Structures are given as C-alpha cells and as structure tokens.
Amino acid sequence: MPARRRKITNVLLRKTLDELWKTKSPAWRRVYELLNRPARQRIVVNVSKINRYANDGDVVVVPGKVLGSGELEKKVTVAAFSFSYTALEKIETAGGKALHILELVKENPKGSGIKIIT
Template structure:
C-alpha cells in the first residue's frame, strides 16, 4: 500500500505498523495501518465522552485518528492514538489512565489480546 501523505511521522508510523504486522503476525496492526492511511477527512475523531461510553475500566484501545477532550471520562483506560488534544490527555491521566502513541503501544504489546479498535 502506498501512502500519499506529506506528513513524515504518519508515513513512518504506517510503515512501522506494517512491519509489526509481518513480524508478529498480528492482523490488528495491519488494520490500524490501513485506517491511518485514509485521507485526513476520513480519519477517526473520537471524544473522551465516547471512550467513556465504549470502554470498560482497565480496557486498552487504539484510535487510528485523533482523541479530543469533549465529554467526561470516569474510567481508567489506556488509549493509543495518532494524536491527542491537550484536554483529552489531561482527562485520561486524571483518572489514572494512559495516553500513548501507537508505536508505544506496539512496543509494549507486540501481540495484543483484548485491544479494542475505536472507529
């Protein structure tokens, strides 16, 4: 798959996910790479209020897009995303959760189990 983005960090992240998919034989990383390869207007945008509704306490989730700070988060979750707003990071950390980059999550959990993709 050829990514036409001019954002060098995005291109490196997609390549990193493709290599992780081949190395660990995990389809989740290939799926996240495809979702990040979409045009900007087709990428996922999720508010922390929606994360609160979709996730349970202690869940790990991947957002192949941006997490915004609208809404309230009352659960302790680990969220990996392409980008976070400052408000989203503060709300996630206020409950004892973690906000990670996608490559950080891959390094921590190369063969994930129970990781949810939020689209």
C-alpha cells in the same frame, strides 16, 4: 492513465504506518488500514465515546485523534495517533494513560487484548 498515489508528507504518520505494516497481527493491520485513509476520512473520537465503550483497565486504540469533549470516568490506557490537550488532561485525571500508537506496538506487537474505537 493510472491513478496517482498520494504522498504522505507527515513523517511521523509515515513511520507509524511502516511499523504497523511490518507487524503480522490482524489487529495492527486493521489500525494500519484506518490510519492510511485520506485526511478528510481520518477518525476523530471524543473522550465521551471512549468512556461509553471501554471498561476499567482496557487498552483502547484510536486510529486518529482523541478530542476532549465529554467526561472520562474509567481508568483506561488510550493509544492514538494524536491527542488534544484537554483529552490528555482528562485521561490522566481519570487515572489512565495516553500513548502514541508506536509505543503500544512496541509493548504489544501481537495486538492482543486491544479495543479499536472508530
């Protein structure tokens, strides 16, 4: 008996995965692979981890959810599938910008200069 394919019911996730698959960029393909995991294996990153690994002015991609635990002292652009309310507040008060992954794909289709934080 063949393995059953799982059906993704979240319309926004399906649309995001479709757009990422259309790009030929290795960076966006890697984000696709990380987002296409089962829900239990999806990536969750705290703001403190972004603060630890990013520099001022970096563009950071989180293929999952960003949570608000910790402090953010750097001005970074963060693209993720979803954000908690406190994470959005902390990114904006630090002078950064929060985007959905689809917005960043449209701005940067080649995926150059991005950091993927897992």
